[in-house]
Amino acid sequence: GAVVSQHPSWVICKSGTSVKIECRSLDFQATTMFWYRQFPKQSLMLMATSNEGSKATYEQGVEKDKFLINHASLTLSTLTVTSAHPEDSSFYICSAPSGGGDTQYFGPGTRLTVL
Amino acid sequence: TQLLEQSPQFLSIQEGENLTVYCNSSSVFSSLQWYRQEPGEGPVLLVTVVTGGEVKKLKRLTFQFGDARKDSSLHITAAQPGDTGLYLCAATWGYALNFGKGTSLLVTP
Numbered sequence: 258g259a260v261v262s263q264h265p266s267w268v269i270c271k272s273g274t275s276v277k278i279e280c281r282s283l284d285f286q287a288t289t290m291f292w293y294r295q296f297p298k299q300s301l302m303l304m305a306t307s308n309e310g311s312k313a314t315y316e317q318g319v320e321k322d323k324f325l326i327n328h329a330s331l332t333l334s335t336l337t338v339t340s341a342h343p344e345d346s347s348f349y350i351c352s353a354p355s356g357g358g359d360t361q362y363f364g365p366g367t368r369l370t371v372l
Numbered sequence: 373t374q375l376l377e378q379s380p381q382f383l384s385i386q387e388g389e390n391l392t393v394y395c396n397s398s399s400v401f402s403s404l405q406w407y408r409q410e411p412g413e414g415p416v417l418l419v420t421v422v423t424g425g426e427v428k429k430l431k432r433l434t435f436q437f438g439d440a441r442k443d444s445s446l447h448i449t450a451a452q453p454g455d456t457g458l459y460l461c462a463a464t465w466g467y468a469l470n471f472g473k474g475t476s477l478l479v480t481p
Binding site: 261263289291298299300301302303306314348350352360361362363364365366368 | 405407412413414415416417420458460467468469470471472473474476
């Protein structure tokens, strides 16, 4: 099946710094990718939709100036958490649809810890 | 407002027991998916159900889509410790996949 990778798998940073997370579709092209956030013991919450060639679409309550999304190519989307704070510590997961339909392929996630 | 309501939220059972997880909504979906997620990993698709009343089996897991395509259930027969994980139902709403809150299953030997 289709493979989606994320890098890094985990990152620890100091409060106030920025962190970039990459999401790549390895064997297919994705004009759209999705970014989710998952807090401990909770489900995945959609943050934003990354669109190749256009601006990202953010869900209500997600600050677009804090979570910068860039869909650099048909196989790469990046999420930059700017001026990170401890409350941004979470598990960030990306996904991409492949082959049409509703099937989404998920990356392995990135664990962000902000000290 | 939660689009998909899952129950129970937590379930702790012993090896060999059977269990059922429910996913309910007031909305009608063209399809519904079940995922399993282990700690520190992304969710992995188990099954997609598309037809009202459909039943799909995956070894000891049985998935059912309600006749009205508003609800679904996951039944596990003779649970094993390897079944431990977070089970999530999800459905496409608009342009993106939305998840239920999940059922955290613990199967003890």
